[in-house]
Amino acid sequence: MLVFAYVRNLEMHSAYEGFKRAQDYGFKLSLTSCNPLLSALVKENRIGDVEYVYKEMIKRRIRPNLNTFNVFVNGLCRGGKLNKAEDVFEDMKAWGVFPNVVTYNTLVDGYCKRGGAGKMYKTEAIMNEMVAEKIFPNEVTFNTLIDGFCKDENVLAAEKAFEEMQKQGLKPNTVTYNSLINGLCNNGKLEEAVDLWDMMVGLGLKPNIVTYNALINGFCKKKMMKEAKKVFDDITEQEWFPML
Structure with missing residues (x-):
């Protein structure tokens, strides 16, 4: 007490x-x-x-x-001690406790945030093990994976994960779209990013400041200032107005 x-x-x-x-x-x-x-x-x-x-x-x-x-796995992943985090999986089995989707999601997130070569290969291996254990990925798993691929500048893999997410009957949310839109913008695929934005709005998901920042940043990098200004002006038409 x-x-x-x-x-x-x-x-x-x-x-x-x-x-x-x-x-x-x-x-x-x-x-x-x-x-x-x-x-x-x-x-x-x-x-x-x-x-x-x-x-x-x-x-x-x-x-x-x-x-x-x-x-404990979350703590080890936060501290970058991913090998130790994986060892905990063996500890769990010794105690008769089996990992669930939260355990796997934590490890996937840890590898996605670690950086360095081969991180996404390891992440995919963890997901394959997860499915083999009949523990199926959820929205958090795919959001983490998509964000990881985008930050790794592998937008093609991120888009495949996005498609797989929907095939499994999971609904992408604002976090999903923001990660993918940001990844597309950073890779100069502005037309695809805008199409994704339209899809997002069409599904009733409301863009937030992260969405707008990604698009404005993408247009500015391409020196498409007119389009960037148009997106910026759209912010003022929303019910909220972020502090800039």
Whole structure:
């Protein structure tokens, strides 16, 4: 209760100390306090402390559940420790806990954000493993994948992922369209980007500041200032007007 209360009140130093001191008195904490503590430490990017708490939980025989593993994988991915994150998958099986779509999505996101050669190859391999385990990608999976391909300047692969997403009966949202529009604009495919924008609006999805910024940036790069100005003027016709 004490550790949980400290976490709820964002007093992380005290929560962390409480977790450590409980062992001194021989108290075995429960997941009611350990999981929120792990999650809060991840949010504060205290990855070293996240690893300590996880290892202590195992040492103290506090049985982790799926949420524990998902939070820990997220922390490792945030810290760029992707090899360790993959090792956790093996830990999960040893505990009789199996990864779900959230676990895989976290790892996919970690590799997409890592950068460097071969990151998307690894991401696709994870997705293939995911499907082999009969855990099917959701909107978050595809959004992450599309964004990763676009940032890797592989718009063709992003478009294929976009098509596959729809084949599987999943509906692209504003995040999906924004990633693809931005990728197309960065690759000079402005006509395709505008067509995608029209498709987005036709489906009842409302463009946001990210959408407009991508289009304006794309037109400016091509020195198509008249078109950029037209998109900018369209912003003022919306119900909201972003701070510029």
